[in-house]
Amino acid sequence: MRVGTRHSARFSGTACRALALAAALVFLPSSLLSQARKNPLAGDPGAIREGASLFRINCSLCHGLDARGGSRGPDLTRGVWTHGGTDAQIFHTITTGVLGTLMPANDLTDTETWEVIAYLRSLAPKEARAALGDPKAGEKLFFGEANCSLCHMVRGRGGRLGPDLSRVGGERSPRYLLEKIRNPNVDVAAGMMPPDMEWPVEYRTVTVVTKGGQTITGVLRNEDSFTIQLMDNAENLHSFRKTDLASLVYEPHSLMPPFGPDLLTDRQLHDLVAYLETLRGEPREAAK
Numbered sequence: 364m365r366v367g368t369r370h371s372a373r374f375s376g377t378a379c380r381a382l383a384l385a386a387a388l389v390f391l392p393s394s395l396l397s398q399a400r401k402n403p404l405a406g407d408p409g410a411i412r413e414g415a416s417l418f419r420i421n422c423s424l425c426h427g428l429d430a431r432g433g434s435r436g437p438d439l440t441r442g443v444w445t446h447g448g449t450d451a452q453i454f455h456t457i458t459t460g461v462l463g464t465l466m467p468a469n470d471l472t473d474t475e476t477w478e479v480i481a482y483l484r485s486l487a488p489k490e491a492r493a494a495l496g497d498p499k500a501g502e503k504l505f506f507g508e509a510n511c512s513l514c515h516m517v518r519g520r521g522g523r524l525g526p527d528l529s530r531v532g533g534e535r536s537p538r539y540l541l542e543k544i545r546n547p548n549v550d551v552a553a554g555m556m557p558p559d560m561e562w563p564v565e566y567r568t569v570t571v572v573t574k575g576g577q578t579i580t581g582v583l584r585n586e587d588s589f590t591i592q593l594m595d596n597a598e599n600l601h602s603f604r605k606t607d608l609a610s611l612v613y614e615p616h617s618l619m620p621p622f623g624p625d626l627l628t629d630r631q632l633h634d635l636v637a638y639l640e641t642l643r644g645e646p647r648e649a650a651k
């Protein structure tokens with residue numbers, strides 16, 4: 364097949380480049396490497412392999428084993444970059460992290476960082492799933508018929524029972540969003556994350572019964588050894604001393620209702636996800 368011959372023809376060229384590069388790596392001061400604007404290891408099969416294993420160890424926890432998005436980080440294979448898509452910009456993002464988000468600064472060496480970038484570039488972009496939907500229609504649904512804004516805020520507009528979704532498009536993959544809306548209780552992270560990794564549950568549902576016999580279910584906002592605060596469906600904040608409670612139960616389900624096909628058609632679901640994908644927070648300063 365054509366692809367095969369092209370690949371093997373390229374390989375010897377790459378091997379030469381790899382040799383030249385190995386020599387360069389030995390002699391170049393590392394400061395020069397970090398200033399490289401283009402990935403010196405681009406397309407190098409060895410670098411891609413190394414990058415893949417570095418990625419599994421350092422990044423898959425959030426971005427998923429295959430970089431297609433996990434429970435805590437965006438899909439990195441779509442060719443859409445919130446923080447800039449040039450080699451130098453991605454290098455900068457990986458090294459310094461994104462302030463105010465879960466994306467950490469990394470202490471990979473420059474070579475390792477380029478290897479990870481070579482790996483990311485080697486992953487074929489997935490079909491543009493988000494493009495399946497119409498973000499404008501999704502926005503209307505969000506603030507209208509689907510009632511998402513009852514519980515979720517976007518750019519200061521909406522409710523506060525659930526998490527603020529103003530950055531969710533940069534933080535979550537379309538796959539995660541699709542599954543999450545249909546069934547909030549499904550373990551969306553399963554199969555996207557390395558096994559044995561568990562995140563502390565945020566927005567946990569709790570039910571308390573006071574000694575006076577009052578029952579309240581809400582989202583856990585704060586808890587220490589002596590007190591607990593939760594917010595109910597009407598956004599009332601309740602605060603209790605634990606000694607005043609007859610019982611305290613951590614519910615195994617989300618307070619978000621499932622939006623099955625009876626509530627949202629597939630078309631509407633895709634519109635919503637297309638809209639959520641556009642939510643990437645305030646534009647950040649581009650990497651120099």
Ligand code: HEC
Nearest residue numbers: 421422425435436444445446447456457461464465466533
């Ligand atoms: C603790 C979770 C976490 C870890 C670990 C993590 N990331 Fe991220 N990463 C994120 C989040 C969340 C974002 C989205 C930041 C935002 O909201 O803009 C992100 C964003 C990025 C971006 C920018 C994407 C864009 O659209 O511009 C790149 C590139 C990236 N991560 C690469 C990596 C690499 C490579 C590693 C491993 C060396 C890594 N990340 C480790 C959570 C993580």
Ligand code: HEC
Nearest residue numbers: 509510511513514524525526543544547566617618619622
């Ligand atoms: C009755 C309140 C309520 C409504 C209505 C609601 N949600 Fe939620 N949502 C929540 C709560 C609470 C959470 C956090 C707990 C969880 O993750 O299940 C949540 C979590 C989410 C998350 C996960 C956020 C993340 O960063 O992981 C997404 C995405 C989301 N909702 C989207 C939607 C969309 C889209 C709609 C409308 C179709 C909607 N929600 C309607 C309460 C609600």
